[in-house]
Amino acid sequence: MKTVNRVIRVSTKERFQLVNITREVESFVKESGICQGILIVSVPHATASIIVNENEPGLLSDIIEKVKEITEPGSSKWLHNSIDDNAHAHIGSALFGHERVFPIIDCRILKGIWQDIFLLEMDGPRGERKIVLTVLGE
Template identity: 55%
Template structure:
């Protein structure tokens, strides 16, 4: 079994932002040489997440609006905000999840026509964000 690791780094420029990392994941899978297996996409941050969804501007804004509604940034009810004003981002990451696993079939990620892979920023802007991509298989 082959195991290939790749880390991509980037910055974000808004408190809430979706960064499309699909192409980066596809490139990592191609470089891995794995034809059949899985790819794990992981955000090693307590205030970010990974999702799969359509890359359409209206939907992206809808998702970001719903995340704001759900997590209530700046809310005085979050106890963590007394230490660091980002409880909403920790809660969002806990609910959504920091990783996704996708099958690799014949050297390609098995995603639906309208499924792109997004890094979900909820505590930006940040100058140093990462996504760790691990491809495993044969």
């Protein structure tokens, strides 16, 4: 079994932001030479997540608003805010997850036609977020 890794980096400009990383991920899988296996997309940060959904501007805005609704209402009471004022982002990361796993079949990511892969920033802006890509297979 072969394993190939890559770290991609993205910058964010907003406190809450969705950054589409689908093209970079698909290019990595193609370049890996692995045609049957699994792909892991992971963000090694405690205030960001990886999500999968449709790349439609209205929906992306709706997702951001829902993330804010879920994570921000108690923000004045979050104990962690006395340290960093970003408890909402840590809670969001815990709820939404830092990774996604996809099958690789016939040298391509198996995902729905309307599914794109996004970094969900919840504590921006950040000059750099790392995203770790790992493909395992043959």
